[in-house]
Amino acid sequence: MRPIxxxxxxxxxxxxxxxxxxxxxxxxxxxxxxxxGFERWKAGFRxxxxxxxxxxxxxxxxxxxxxxxxxxxxxxxxxxxxxRPIWKYLESAVSASRVKNGREKRAKHRALLAQIxxxxxxxxNVVLGIWGxxxxxxxxxxxxxxxxxxxxxxFDGRRKKxxxxxxxxxxxxxxxxxxxxxxxxxxxxxxxxxxxFIPTSFQAYAVDFTGDGRRDFWSDDPSDALGSAANYLARHxxxxxxxxxxxxxxxxxxxxxxxxxxxxxxxxxWRAKGVTTLDGRQVPDxxxxxxxxxxxxxxxxxMTFKNFAVIKKYNNADSYALGVAQxxxxxxxxxxxxxxxxxxxxxxxxxxKKTLQAALTRMGFDTNGIDGMLGPDSRAAMRxxxxxxxxxxxxxxxxxxxxxxxxxxxxxxxxxxDSVRLIQMRLNERGFNAGKPDGLAGPQTRAAISAxxxxxxxxxxxxxSAGLLQALGG
Numbered sequence: 202m203r204p205i206x207x208x209x210x211x212x213x214x215x216x217x218x219x220x221x222x223x224x225x226x227x228x229x230x231x232x233x234x235x236x237x238g239f240e241r242w243k244a245g246f247r248x249x250x251x252x253x254x255x256x257x258x259x260x261x262x263x264x265x266x267x268x269x270x271x272x273x274x275x276x277x278x279x280x281x282x283x284x285r286p287i288w289k290y291l292e293s294a295v296s297a298s299r300v301k302n303g304r305e306k307r308a309k310h311r312a313l314l315a316q317i318x319x320x321x322x323x324x325x326n327v328v329l330g331i332w333g334x335x336x337x338x339x340x341x342x343x344x345x346x347x348x349x350x351x352x353x354x355x356f357d358g359r360r361k362k363x364x365x366x367x368x369x370x371x372x373x374x375x376x377x378x379x380x381x382x383x384x385x386x387x388x389x390x391x392x393x394x395x396x397x398f399i400p401t402s403f404q405a406y407a408v409d410f411t412g413d414g415r416r417d418f419w420s421d422d423p424s425d426a427l428g429s430a431a432n433y434l435a436r437h438x439x440x441x442x443x444x445x446x447x448x449x450x451x452x453x454x455x456x457x458x459x460x461x462x463x464x465x466x467x468x469x470x471w472r473a474k475g476v477t478t479l480d481g482r483q484v485p486d487x488x489x490x491x492x493x494x495x496x497x498x499x500x501x502x503x504m505t506f507k508n509f510a511v512i513k514k515y516n517n518a519d520s521y522a523l524g525v526a527q528x529x530x531x532x533x534x535x536x537x538x539x540x541x542x543x544x545x546x547x548x549x550x551x552x553x554k555k556t557l558q559a560a561l562t563r564m565g566f567d568t569n570g571i572d573g574m575l576g577p578d579s580r581a582a583m584r585x586x587x588x589x590x591x592x593x594x595x596x597x598x599x600x601x602x603x604x605x606x607x608x609x610x611x612x613x614x615x616x617x618x619d620s621v622r623l624i625q626m627r628l629n630e631r632g633f634n635a636g637k638p639d640g641l642a643g644p645q646t647r648a649a650i651s652a653x654x655x656x657x658x659x660x661x662x663x664x665x666s667a668g669l670l671q672a673l674g675g
Contacts, residue, residue, distance in 0.1 A: 231269050239269045242356040246365060255372045263348050263372055263382040270345070273353040276389050277360070284550060287495050287520045288542035294334055294524035295531055303333050303532035313424055317410070321431040322441040327508075330529035331430050331515065332423065335397040339423055342395060343388040347371055351391045351400075367391050370400030379407075379416045386419065394418025395426035398433075406433040430515075437514040438507065443487045445509040445526035448540050450477050451492060451502045457593035458584060460502060462519070465489035471504065479539060495519045497597030501540035546599045554579075557603050560610040561586055564671060589670055591619025614667040621646070621665050627673035628653055 231239075243264060250260050307314065307329060314325035329338075336342035348371050355364035371391075375382055387393035391400065395418055398407060407416040410428030418426045451460065452475040468486035476484055476492065484490075487506040494502050503523065512522040527538060549557060551573035558568040558575075561582045569578035575598055584594040586606060608614040616624075618640030628635040628649045635649035642650075647663035654661040657672065 231271050231274075235269060239352075239356045243267075243352070246355065246368070249365070250369050250372060253369050255369060256376055259372055259376045263375060264352070267349055267352060269353040269356055270349050270389075273345070273350050273389050274357055277354060277357065284548040286542070286544070286547050287500075287523075288544065290520050291524055291527065291538075294520075295528045295537075299333050299337070299528060300531045302338055303329050303528065306332070306338050307532055310423070310427075313427065317428055317431045320428070321435040321439075323431040323434045323439045324441075324529065325431075326529035326533045327434070327445070327512070327525060328427050328431050328529075329532050330525040330527075331396055331512075332427060333528050333532075334521070334524055335392075336395050339395045339421070342386075342397060343392070344386050345389045346382075347385045347387050347391055347393055347400070348382055350387075350389050354390070364391070367400045370404050374400060374403055374416075378414070379403075380419060384419055395423050396430040398429065402433070403429075406436060408432050433515065434511055437511045439511050440487075440507050443506055443508055444485075445512055445522060446503045446505045447485070448479050448538060449484060449492060449502050449504045450479055450481070452476070457494065457498045457587075457595040460492045460494045460498075460595065462491045462493055462505065465491045476504070493519055494595055494597070495523070496543050497546070497599060498593035498595040499543035499546065501538075501542065543599075546601050549598045549600065549603060553600075553603055554598060557598060557606055558582075560603075560606045563610050564606075564667075589623070590614075590667075591617070591623045609667045612666075612668065616642075616665045616667070616670075620667075620670060624650070624665050624670055624673060627670075631673070 247257075247260055247264075251257055307326075314328070317323070317328060318325045332338055348368060351364045351368045351371065354360045355368060371385060374380060375385065385393065388397065392398065393400070393403065398418065403416070403418070407418070407429040408425065409416050410424045411417075411422070416425050416429065418429070449471075455474050455476070467489060468484055471484055471490065471492065478484060484504055490504050490506050492502050492504050494500055505522075509522050509526065512525050513519070515521070515525075531537070554573040554575055555571050558571040558573070558579055561579075562568050562571065564586070566582035566586050567578070568582045569576075575583075579598075580596040583598065583602065584596045586609075587594045587596070587602075590605070590609075592605075605614065621642050622638045622640040625635040625638040625640075625646055628646075629638070631653065633649040633653045634645065636643070636645040642665050646665070650665060650669065651661040651663040653659075653673070654663070654669075659669075659672070
């Protein structure tokens with residue numbers, strides 16, 4: 202269960218802001234047919250809400266005069282096309298002004314934050330990091346009616362199950378007396394207040410920290426909201442006194458495939474592989490840890506611990522967890538990250554991701570669909586392609602990788618020494634003596650290529666190529 206989703210996730214995981222909508226999509230009114238459809242949906246949903254414990258008077262008061270919001274439909278149907286590089290995201294997330302404002306908030310709420318730390322055992326600087334990223338410390342948590350926004354999404358149908366579940370949660374919050382429907386405001390996608398909980402997360406994790414009988418995420422006093430964020434982290438296993446991550450140095454001998462969030466190893470195992478802190482010391486032992494390379498093998502590496510995974514329960518993005526933890530550290534007085542990003546490359550937009558998937562699939566690296574969503578199958582296809590070319594198998598979708606894949610699919614890929622060396626190795630494994638795998642296509646290697654081509658029914662041109670490498674099984 203995540204506190205934020207949809208629009209909030211767009212804002213906080215490194216994606217670009219919503220692009221300008223085409224004129225035809227910027228309608229400020231709803232059609233007669235949409236109004237009629239909304240009324241039919243509302244009548245059916247009322248019975249469902251009442252069957253799940255929402256009182257009739259609460260439902261009717263919240264939905265009185267409610268109409269779908271055309272802005273919400275526009276936002277939901279016109280998501281951003283391009284992604285921001287993670288270094289640009291972090292530059293914004295941990296900006297000088299955000300750090301300065303966070304330190305001012307820390308000074309203003311020092312007693313409150315100390316009480317939160319004592320009660321929940323969660324680093325209050327991380328709570329400030331969440332507050333800073335989610336709503337700029339309460340200055341920008343949205344002014345959309347949560348119930349109207351969710352009702353619009355539910356009636357539209359594309360996110361019906363999620364939206365209806367959240368509306369019922371919102372109505373129960375109103376029914377509990379925490380907030381009036383008119384005051385329940387937040388993002389267009391349903392995230393609420395200072396720390397942007399969605400309604401079901403509010404029900405499960407919000408606390409009345411002030412003891413006034415209400416869980417208030419909307420007033421100038423952030424006590425309930427910050428206490429609730431700490432409670433959320435504590436309930437998901439926060440470990441007091443441990444970091445979320447540290448930058449590390451990884452030897453080239455470590456396969457990039459090992460550097461992923463799901464590959465958690467003891468500190469002793471990473472030490473044995475030669476992984477150190479940036480200044481060459483032994484990496485600390487805070488239990489099983491994963492090393493991630495969020496900008497691919499050409500970017501920095503971070504060893505992540507249990508608390509990193511806990512922050513990701515709030516928003517399941519590496520960029521978000523890095524941003525929250527680093528913002529909290531900067532507020533506490535730490536300096537900037539001493540890492541270098543591959544700023545000569547960039548991540549792909551959704552259309553480019555589809556192009557990448559299509560090209561990989563044509564070459565036999567099956568992505569199990571061409572939808573612009575790079576899930577496990579697409580990542581595996583990218584890694585297999587990278588391995589077939591002697592590249593670090595980091596599964597990072599960048600502009601450079603797209604060009605390499607498109608060139609390979611079109612038969613115009615230049616064969617580097619790593620690829621020629623791989624061809625030599627594969628030929629030797631099959632009994633075609635290509636000589637020492639040195640990456641140089643000399644006479645012996647070309648003779649071995651010709652022999653393999655003849656034996657397989659290919660034209661015997663003796664030339665190393667992407668097609669040959671694929672025929673040899675990568």
